Amino acid sequence: AADEGFDLHDVEGAIEEAGHGPLPVLAVVGRPNVGKSTLVNRIIGRREAVVEDKPGVTRDRVTYEAEWAGRRFKVVDTGGWEQDVLGIDASVAAQAEYAIEAADAVVFVVDAKVGATDTDEAVVRLLRKAGKPVVLAANKVDGPSGEADASYLWSLGLGEPHPVSALHGRGTGDMLDRVLEALPEAPAQTFGAAVGGPRRIALIGRPNVGKSSLLNKVAGEERVVVNELAGTTRDPVDELIDLGGTTWKFVDTAGIRKRVHLQQGADYYASLRTAAAVEKAEVAVVLIDASENISVQDQRIITMAVDAGRALVIAYNKWDTLDEERRYYLEREIETELAQIAWAPRVNVSARTGRHMEKLVPAIETALDGWETRVPTGRLNAFLGELVAAHPHPIRGGKQPRILFGTQAGTKPPRFVLFASGFIEAGYRRFVERRLREEFGFEGTPIHISVRVRE
Ligand code: GDP
Numbered sequence: 001a002a003d004e005g006f007d008l009h010d011v012e013g014a015i016e017e018a019g020h021g022p023l024p025v026l027a028v029v030g031r032p033n034v035g036k037s038t039l040v041n042r043i044i045g046r047r048e049a050v051v052e053d054k055p056g057v058t059r060d061r062v063t064y065e066a067e068w069a070g071r072r073f074k075v076v077d078t079g080g081w082e083q084d085v086l087g088i089d090a091s092v093a094a095q096a097e098y099a100i101e102a103a104d105a106v107v108f109v110v111d112a113k114v115g116a117t118d119t120d121e122a123v124v125r126l127l128r129k130a131g132k133p134v135v136l137a138a139n140k141v142d143g144p145s146g147e148a149d150a151s152y153l154w155s156l157g158l159g160e161p162h163p164v165s166a167l168h169g170r171g172t173g174d175m176l177d178r179v180l181e182a183l184p185e186a187p188a189q190t191f192g193a194a195v196g197g198p199r200r201i202a203l204i205g206r207p208n209v210g211k212s213s214l215l216n217k218v219a220g221e222e223r224v225v226v227n228e229l230a231g232t233t234r235d236p237v238d239e240l241i242d243l244g245g246t247t248w249k250f251v252d253t254a255g256i257r258k259r260v261h262l263q264q265g266a267d268y269y270a271s272l273r274t275a276a277a278v279e280k281a282e283v284a285v286v287l288i289d290a291s292e293n294i295s296v297q298d299q300r301i302i303t304m305a306v307d308a309g310r311a312l313v314i315a316y317n318k319w320d321t322l323d324e325e326r327r328y329y330l331e332r333e334i335e336t337e338l339a340q341i342a343w344a345p346r347v348n349v350s351a352r353t354g355r356h357m358e359k360l361v362p363a364i365e366t367a368l369d370g371w372e373t374r375v376p377t378g379r380l381n382a383f384l385g386e387l388v389a390a391h392p393h394p395i396r397g398g399k400q401p402r403i404l405f406g407t408q409a410g411t412k413p414p415r416f417v418l419f420a421s422g423f424i425e426a427g428y429r430r431f432v433e434r435r436l437r438e439e440f441g442f443e444g445t446p447i448h449i450s451v452r453v454r455e
């Protein structure tokens with residue numbers, strides 16, 4: 001490496017950075033207007049994840065990557081709040097609940113100028129039940145005179161209130177130090193398979209695509225355990241289901257079964273719930289209603305799973321209703337609208353008739369295999385050497401940037417670091433990704449490629 005002009009230390013650093021496993025998740029919760037979004041912006045700074053050019057894909061982000069004191073984590077923003085028919089307490093409780101479920105630690109934001117309200121108390125009860133580490137942020141303490149307001153929040157029984165001003169940044173550093181103490185190095189609840197538990201599946205898709213029908217169909221009589229969270233009386237959240245001789249965990253089936261108050265078209269809840277389910281899963285099965293046009297919402301849901309780095313399967317449901325003409329147009333739509341995930345295994349199913357249900361598990365297994373694939377460094381570099389020789393990067397400004405060597409820094413999903421002699425254009429990166437896929441498979445998994453340029 002060093003003889004190519006890279007400092008060995010830099011190379012190791014780049015590999016370590018790119019190779020990080022799944023990141024722990026921090027949820028920021030609280031009533032409307034306490035300053036959650038302002039605080040999230042402060043936490044993520046300007047480091048908002050760069051959007052790779054994926055044409056045609058709209059994003060509605062709920063999770064962001066952040067870094068503090070050299071540690072990276074994800075932040076779930078619940079600021080995009082919508083009140084639903086049941087009123088403010090239920091709405092706040094519902095959004096907090098989803099976020100808390102997916103989180104490894106929680107920042108609970110209270111407006112110190114207002115003090116603790118009944119709604120705040122309701123969230124405190126949820127936090128107690130969930131038993132996740134909580135950092136209490138007493139927000140809008142813009143100067144020393146506000147500190148006294150913050151101290152009243154000891155009464156919430158969540159430990160020390162941390163006076164902060166999300167708006168001006170006052171105290172947020174100290175608060176983030178506390179957050180890092182509360183956050184585990186790796187997400188505790190994800191990736192059960194790492195410790196021999198069942199693989200986790202998030203069955204997601206927009207309303208009415210057939211999620212609950214599909215769940216019922218696959219579960220059938222095989223539904224082995226209903227997994228109630230200890231000490232709560234709410235809906236079961238995750239469910240263990242036996243399929244093809246293996247036990248799988250379907251996460252957030254409560255979301256699939258839909259609660260009355262979530263039928264009011266609260267898109268934001270749906271996004272939050274989907275994001276939470278995806279965070280908890282290793283593989284996302286995105287259900288699409290094949291009888292209707294592929295929508296922007298379908299694409300957003302796919303983007304969430306891809307951005308979260310999960311293995312992906314696309315299931316086209318309601319296949320029983322398709323006539324020849326619709327099948328023809330569906331294929332054209334898939335080619336144009338979903339070209340960027342052409343690598344995802346696909347099944348054409350009917351939750352109603354049971355058509356091709358048996359193909360679901362093999363598709364999921366394929367995707368998980370791709371997700372865990374590791375390419376040995378020797379093979380990778382032999383491949384890169386041939387690729388670069390046969391298809392050099394276009395010359396720019398009289399120079400020809402060249403990929404010198406590379407390594408796979410991590411899996412779940414596969415992450416590569418390529419070291420180059422100059423700036424590698426997006427088009428060439430995509431070309432390299434395509435060829436990597438052709439050579440090594442990676443069916444059903446996003447792959448991350450970062451490029452380091454020699455100084
Ligand atoms: P959210 O609904 O909890 O996400 O709250 P927002 O982040 O949208 O903030 C609500 C309002 O409080 C906005 O007008 C913010 O500018 C204001 N705000 C947020 N943080 C602070 C703060 O630290 N100090 C003051 N004075 N205002 C703040």
Ligand code: GDP
Nearest residue numbers: 207208209210211212213317318321350351352
């Ligand atoms: P969810 O909102 O995604 O959970 O969707 P549901 O499972 O509630 O299904 C929405 C509607 O689509 C219901 O009326 C189902 O009976 C119907 N449906 C679901 N799957 C199929 C299918 O494969 N074929 C047909 N024809 N209808 C289906």
